[in-house]
Amino acid sequence: MARAFNFSAGPALIPEPVIREAQDALWELEGTGMGLLEISHRSKAFEAVMDRARDRLTRLLRLSPDQEILFLHGGARTQFFQVPMNLLRGARATYFDTGVWSAGAIEEAARFGTVDVPFSSKSTGYDHVPRDGSWGELPAGTRYLHYTANNTVVGTEYDYVPTVKDAWLIADASSNILSRDLDGSKFDLLYAGAQKNLGPAGVTLVVIRKTLLDAADRDLPSMLRYDIHAAKKSLYNTPATFAIYVVERMCAWIESQGGVAAIEDRNARKSARLYAAIDQSPLFQGKVRPDSRSRMNVTFTTGTPELDAKFVAEANINGLLGLKGHSSVGGLRASLYNAQPEEAVEVLVGFLADFAARNSVGKA
Amino acid sequence: MARAFNFSAGPALIPEPVIREAQDALWELEGTGMGLLEISHRSKAFEAVMDRARDRLTRLLRLSPDQEILFLHGGARTQFFQVPMNLLRGARATYFDTGVWSAGAIEEAARFGTVDVPFSSKSTGYDHVPRDGSWGELPAGTRYLHYTANNTVVGTEYDYVPTVKDAWLIADASSNILSRDLDGSKFDLLYAGAQKNLGPAGVTLVVIRKTLLDAADRDLPSMLRYDIHAAKKSLYNTPATFAIYVVERMCAWIESQGGVAAIEDRNARKSARLYAAIDQSPLFQGKVRPDSRSRMNVTFTTGTPELDAKFVAEANINGLLGLKGHSSVGGLRASLYNAQPEEAVEVLVGFLADFAARNSVGKA
Numbered sequence: 176m177a178r179a180f181n182f183s184a185g186p187a188l189i190p191e192p193v194i195r196e197a198q199d200a201l202w203e204l205e206g207t208g209m210g211l212l213e214i215s216h217r218s219k220a221f222e223a224v225m226d227r228a229r230d231r232l233t234r235l236l237r238l239s240p241d242q243e244i245l246f247l248h249g250g251a252r253t254q255f256f257q258v259p260m261n262l263l264r265g266a267r268a269t270y271f272d273t274g275v276w277s278a279g280a281i282e283e284a285a286r287f288g289t290v291d292v293p294f295s296s297k298s299t300g301y302d303h304v305p306r307d308g309s310w311g312e313l314p315a316g317t318r319y320l321h322y323t324a325n326n327t328v329v330g331t332e333y334d335y336v337p338t339v340k341d342a343w344l345i346a347d348a349s350s351n352i353l354s355r356d357l358d359g360s361k362f363d364l365l366y367a368g369a370q371k372n373l374g375p376a377g378v379t380l381v382v383i384r385k386t387l388l389d390a391a392d393r394d395l396p397s398m399l400r401y402d403i404h405a406a407k408k409s410l411y412n413t414p415a416t417f418a419i420y421v422v423e424r425m426c427a428w429i430e431s432q433g434g435v436a437a438i439e440d441r442n443a444r445k446s447a448r449l450y451a452a453i454d455q456s457p458l459f460q461g462k463v464r465p466d467s468r469s470r471m472n473v474t475f476t477t478g479t480p481e482l483d484a485k486f487v488a489e490a491n492i493n494g495l496l497g498l499k500g501h502s503s504v505g506g507l508r509a510s511l512y513n514a515q516p517e518e519a520v521e522v523l524v525g526f527l528a529d530f531a532a533r534n535s536v537g538k539a
Numbered sequence: 540m541a542r543a544f545n546f547s548a549g550p551a552l553i554p555e556p557v558i559r560e561a562q563d564a565l566w567e568l569e570g571t572g573m574g575l576l577e578i579s580h581r582s583k584a585f586e587a588v589m590d591r592a593r594d595r596l597t598r599l600l601r602l603s604p605d606q607e608i609l610f611l612h613g614g615a616r617t618q619f620f621q622v623p624m625n626l627l628r629g630a631r632a633t634y635f636d637t638g639v640w641s642a643g644a645i646e647e648a649a650r651f652g653t654v655d656v657p658f659s660s661k662s663t664g665y666d667h668v669p670r671d672g673s674w675g676e677l678p679a680g681t682r683y684l685h686y687t688a689n690n691t692v693v694g695t696e697y698d699y700v701p702t703v704k705d706a707w708l709i710a711d712a713s714s715n716i717l718s719r720d721l722d723g724s725k726f727d728l729l730y731a732g733a734q735k736n737l738g739p740a741g742v743t744l745v746v747i748r749k750t751l752l753d754a755a756d757r758d759l760p761s762m763l764r765y766d767i768h769a770a771k772k773s774l775y776n777t778p779a780t781f782a783i784y785v786v787e788r789m790c791a792w793i794e795s796q797g798g799v800a801a802i803e804d805r806n807a808r809k810s811a812r813l814y815a816a817i818d819q820s821p822l823f824q825g826k827v828r829p830d831s832r833s834r835m836n837v838t839f840t841t842g843t844p845e846l847d848a849k850f851v852a853e854a855n856i857n858g859l860l861g862l863k864g865h866s867s868v869g870g871l872r873a874s875l876y877n878a879q880p881e882e883a884v885e886v887l888v889g890f891l892a893d894f895a896a897r898n899s900v901g902k903a
Contacts, residue, residue, distance in 0.1 A: 253613075
């Protein structure tokens with residue numbers, strides 16, 4: 176079987192030129208005589224990879240000099256507790272509850288202080304995110320606001336950065352980082368597991384403002400201290416060298432495509448095309464409120480679990496993979512991360528029309 | 540430059556057939572239509588990779604059915620605190636201090652209970668490990684004994700498994716796992732960062748006896764709970780899929796070489812050949828006590844920092860890379876992990892003789 180059209184929610188598609196570069200580097204990294212998996216993380220050649228990755232991320236995320244870029248272990252889920260362990264410290268923080276990942280972050284934060292949740296869409300199946308400012312004032316003494324920028328399971332996304340005063344702004348951007356233009360300098364802490372838009376599973380990007388390094392708790396196991404990882408330039412222990420290399424190459428690929436603005440245009444076109452096809456279909460229907468639709472994870476359904484399952488099975492046979500919805504919510508999901516070509520969306524739209532014609536029972 | 544002879548201490552050499560397999564899998568994993576970085580960790584194809592990895596590790600480490608194999612994030616250094624956070628719980632434990640990694644583990648453990656250190660070779664530059672039983676009885680109430688099976692910085696190694704009664708046996712085997720025959724069923728908890736003998740940086744193997752899952756603290760952030768990772772078969776969050784794939788292929792390669800016993804024979808020959816060359820040299824001298832010499836990390840010196848530096852520089856020119864000692868101790872170090880071919884040792888031995896002939900000033 177050749178490479179198919181891959182709509183996985185993550186780990187997800189990598190641009191083919193980046194895969195080719197990674198293949199070459201496994202054998203030998205840039206004239207060093209050593210393969211990428213075999214070279215010291217403290218070698219000049221690998222430190223150069225890390226420096227390039229930081230430079231590219233600084234440009235692409237529009238970071239300012241008072242922010243540090245860290246490459247950590249443990250996935251975004253480790254940040255769920257590492258953030259409050261370092262920064263909540265018995266005080267209070269505000270979290271928005273927009274899905275399973277937000278809820279997980281809230282559960283961990285509650286171990287370390289008081290968590291206010293002024294917004295939750297749980298009662299309507301997490302079908303929307305809040306409008307900016309709709310949560311009113313944050314309680315006095317709030318250390319930070321935490322939100323999940325894109326929700327992979329239900330398919331919602333913030334199309335803005337929340338306005339926050341007198342508190343730090345913290346976001347989990349795992350599934351939409353670098354997919355849309357963002358003023359990264361607004362964030363006091365921004366984190367993202369790599370395995371959607373950044374690269375392979377196994378490395379987590381953390382952008383943290385330097386003032387937070389000083390404000391963080393230091394009476395913690397060393398591996399959990401942001402200040403140590405910052406002081407050691409993410410070489411306190413052996414980092415996930417392969418994954419960091421791929422992140423650097425992903426950033427180079429984004430720049431080669433015209434940068435985040437060009438990528439965002441393409442992402443807007445891809446998702447608009449698919450949502451339009453769903454809205455106009457006699458069979459398929461979207462699963463979230465139109466004003467909260469994610470560009471990254473388009474969720475939809477035929478209306479019945481049986482027909483959804485038939486759709487997934489037929490799609491697989493036709494080389495359209497990864498379209499099954501998350502097990503907790505069912506239905507269908509097409510993930511359209513940066514590396515997803517427009518051609519794949521066209522093929523999917525064609526398949527939707529074909530399937531609807533053969534299976535239409537009238538939209539509910 | 541072609542691939543050189545690579546003596547790095549870690550990340551370290553991978554067998555070339557395994558690199559070739561990883562290159563192929565990046566493009567497409569085993570007929571799935573998706574690349575290794577792009578396939579869901581919950582897909583049947585990837586779960587099969589994990590199952591094969593567990594099966595091979597069970598055979599190679601001679602594990603028993605009451606032990607669980609976990610693939611975690613964070614490197615061995617995360618285990619320095621995760622072990623006592625889960626298992627010490629205010630009680631006492633015994634640690635042997637045989638180098639910088641032991642000392643790091645002791646420092647983290649002290650946060651969670653009382654740490655007894657009946658053996659330390661710090662005062663003699665960590666030049667040896669204890670003889671079995673030399674530490675006498677463990678204090679009453681000791682929950683576990685922790686030791687570092689091989690010490691990469693100084694180049695010492697235990698050639699036995701410590702005998703322990705009435706306490707759990709815990710080892711950091713990061714740098715010698717699968718390099719010598721080991722009755723893995725003896726260990727209540729065994730951990731290893733992958734980047735020496737197991738595969739790429741970014742995944743940590745933890746073998747834990749099931750009774751310890753029940754005994755561990757549960758009032759912890761979920762990512763730090765062994766019992767959750769065990770219940771979820773290391774899929775609680777997205778694991779380091781690429782690294783786990785390579786671990787599985789490394790295990791297959793070991794089996795193709797005749798298993799751990801055959802690998803151990805080869806490792807014994809390689810290190811004996813190099814130590815003999817050092818001992819017989821008019822210039823070079825070993826850095827640790829002969830009865831504690833590591834098969835994995837052979838440390839030696841010309842006797843002066845200047846000549847050591849000259850050696851490293853000339854070795855690099857001759858395609859012998861990674862021979863500089865750890866920055867904290869200086870000198871020279873040749874790492875001879877499983878993937879190091881005997882040919883590389885022969886070339887190194889020849890270079891030692893040549894360098895000694897050109898630079899001999901008489902051994903101190």
